[in-house]
Amino acid sequence: MLNIDDVQAIKHHLFFAEHVFERPGEARTVGRFGADPFQAGAWRRLEMGLGTLTDRLLLEHEFAEMTYLRENPGSGYFEAHSYANTDADWWTAFRKDPEWQ
Structure with a gap:
């Protein structure tokens, strides 16, 4: 079960922190996640x-x-x-959720 400190850290990770984006054969970049209205809606x-x-x-x-x-x-x-997707594949679950079809 997540506590308040975990949730605050998740918020920072999701909305404010910079991350390393790197795939084989591609340039390494650093930046924030792009805006996602579905994640923002879930957070709200x-x-x-x-x-x-x-x-x-x-x-x-x-x-x-x-x-x-x-x-x-x-x-x-x-x-x-x-x-993270091995235990908590949010995007697949979100797409299958009848509430959002």
Whole structure:
């Protein structure tokens, strides 16, 4: 179960932190995540106490990603994202959620 410190760290990770974006054969870049209205909507619902199970999965996904990056120095976003998807594949769940069809 996530505590308030975890949620604050997730918010920083998702909306404010810079990340390393690197794929084999591509230039390494550093920057923030692009704006995503679906993630913003999930965050807003969670703030208002109206979060769905899918919205909560976003928190689990971002927490797993953030933890992977912290525990694996030198890794980048794509590696951490793949890892997070093994247990908390928010985007797939979001696309299948009948509420958002």
